[in-house]
Structure formats: C-alpha cells, structure tokens
Amino acid sequence: MARRKNFVSHGIKVFFALILAIFIINRIVGTKAISKQEEYEKKLKGDPRDVNAILSLADTYYKKAIHIDSEESIPFLEGTIALCENAQELEESTRTLFLLGKAYFEMAKYTEDKNDLYDKAQKSFLSCIKKGLNSEELFILLGHTWLIRGYLNEAIDAYNNALSINPNNPFIISNIAFSYKEKGELDKALSILKKIEEPIDKNLYIMIHLLFGEIYERKGLFLLAKKEYISVLKKDKRNKKAKAAMKRLS
Numbered sequence: 001m002a003r004r005k006n007f008v009s010h011g012i013k014v015f016f017a018l019i020l021a022i023f024i025i026n027r028i029v030g031t032k033a034i035s036k037q038e039e040y041e042k043k044l045k046g047d048p049r050d051v052n053a054i055l056s057l058a059d060t061y062y063k064k065a066i067h068i069d070s071e072e073s074i075p076f077l078e079g080t081i082a083l084c085e086n087a088q089e090l091e092e093s094t095r096t097l098f099l100l101g102k103a104y105f106e107m108a109k110y111t112e113d114k115n116d117l118y119d120k121a122q123k124s125f126l127s128c129i130k131k132g133l134n135s136e137e138l139f140i141l142l143g144h145t146w147l148i149r150g151y152l153n154e155a156i157d158a159y160n161n162a163l164s165i166n167p168n169n170p171f172i173i174s175n176i177a178f179s180y181k182e183k184g185e186l187d188k189a190l191s192i193l194k195k196i197e198e199p200i201d202k203n204l205y206i207m208i209h210l211l212f213g214e215i216y217e218r219k220g221l222f223l224l225a226k227k228e229y230i231s232v233l234k235k236d237k238r239n240k241k242a243k244a245a246m247k248r249l250s
Contacts, residue, residue, distance in 0.1 A: 051091045051093075054083050055083070057083055058083035058087070058099055059080075061076040061077070061079040061083070062076065065077045065106060073110070074110050077106055080100075080103040081100065081107065084096055084103060085100065088100065093131075094131045094133040097124045097125075097127050098125070098128050098133065100124050101123075101124030101128070102141065104117045104118075104120040105121040105144070105145065118148060118149060122142065122145040125138055125141060126142070129142075135165075136169070136172075139161040140175070143158035143159040144175075146158055147178075147179060152179050152183050155175075155179045156179045163176065168197070170208065173195060176192055177190075189215055190216075190219075193212060196208060202236075206235055206236055206239065209231050210229075210239075210241055212225075213228035213232070213245060214245075216228060217249070222249055226246065226249055229242040229245045229249075230242075
C-alpha cells in the first residue's frame with residue numbers, strides 16, 4: 001500500500017510540474033507546439049513515471065531557452081528544472097544531472113540569486129563527473145562555474161580537462177588564457193593565446209583579440225594593444241569594449 005501511495009504522490013508532482021510548464025510556455029509561444037513536444041506531453045499524461053519522456057520534454061524546453069537567450073527563456077528553464085528535479089527522484093542518471101546543471105547555469109543569467117544557482121549547477125556537474133561522465137561541454141561549464149566565482153586554479157583544471165578531449169578548441173584555449181590573465185600571469189596567458197589558430201567565427205575572433213588587447217595593455221605594450229583593438233573594430237565597428245580601449249589609449 002505504501003508503494004502505491006508513493007507512486008500516486010510522485011505522479012501528482014510530475015503532473016503538476018508538467019501542467020505548470022505547459023501553462024507558462026503556451027502563454028508565450030501559443031498553443032501550437034512542436035510535434036515532439038506534444039508527443040512527450042501526451043506520454044507523461046499517460047505515465048508520469050516515464051523518465052525518458054520527462055527528460056526528452058525537459059530537453060525540448062531547454063533547447064528553446066537557449067535559442068531565445070533572453071529573459072523570455074525563464075519559463076522554459078523553469079519547466080526544464082521542474083521536470084529534471086522530478087526525474088531525479090525516479091532515477092539519478094548523468095543525463096538528468098547534466099541537463100539540470102545546464103538549466104541552473106542558464107537560469108543564473110536572469111536572476112539576482114546567481115551564487116545559489118551556480119552552486120547548484122556546479123554540484124550537478126561534479127556529480128556527473130563522479131558518475132563517470134567525460135564530456136567536453138561538461139568540463140567547460142564546470143570551468144565557468146569556478147571562473148565566475150573567482151576560483152581560477154580550479155577553472156583552469158576544468159578547462160584543461162575539456163582541452164584533453166578537444167585539443168584544438170580555440171574557445172577552451174581562450175578561457176584558459178583568460179583565467180591566467182585574471183591570475184596576473186600575463187606572459188603565461190599570452191603564450192597560451194598565441195597557440196590559437198585564427199578563428200573563422202566572428203564572435204570568437206572578437207573575444208580572442210579583445211583578450212590580446214587587454215593583455216598587451218596591462219603589459220604596457222600600447223601599440224600592440226591598439227593593433228588588436230583596431231582589428232576588433234574592423235569586425236564590429238560598434239564594439240563598446242574596443243571603442244572604450246581606443247579612447248583610453250589615445
């Protein structure tokens with residue numbers, strides 16, 4: 001009888017989490033839903049303990065949140081978190097923990113309670129690692145949670161773990177260089193940054209050359225710093241950081 005009670009109790013929790021997520025999200029995107037989303041919602045109404053359906057729906061919401069990338073993504077992230085937390089009660093897998101951690105991490109962008117959410121994200125990521133998950137994205141996000149809160153050595157370790165999986169990733173290399181720059185180890189940061197082959201992606205190009213500029217500026221190499229900021233402005237004439245730097249160095 002107790003087992004039946006737990007089943008009903010958990011079923012109710014998942015059902016209300018699902019209803020809340022659907023209500024909030026439909027208020028934004030309307031009643032027309034993607035077919036896959038409707039499929040997962042239908043499955044959960046029939047069986048609230050279907051972990052695969054719970055996580056598939058949560059992943060659908062998370063991807064929508066990432067696509068929007070603004071405060072309008074909050075309901076999608078809330079839906080993701082609610083579903084993942086319920087899935088976790090049924091089955092604590094790396095799939096659940098990783099998606100939950102990513103949702104916490106993204107939600108931190110849009111709330112004042114950032115430290116608590118970054119802490120929750122980090123705990124989820126560390127649990128994934130303990131359970132044997134070895135993922136480039138996992139180590140990058142873990143590195144971010146350390147870096148954001150000023151744990152630079154831990155951030156570097158996490159980024160290096162990501163780099164061991166994908167040795168030529170310019171984004172990872174630039175994050176390691178940035179971490180060393182924050183530590184004040186400018187020569188180390190510069191030597192790492194110089195290992196990057198010229199990126200094709202515009203945003204990555206801008207990020208890397210702004211970092212070059214900042215390092216050169218802090219080393220007192222102002223002509224080299226200006227050269228980097230000018231290269232950024234050639235890609236993005238309105239770049240605020242590069243414009244401010246040029247004004248500062250004029």
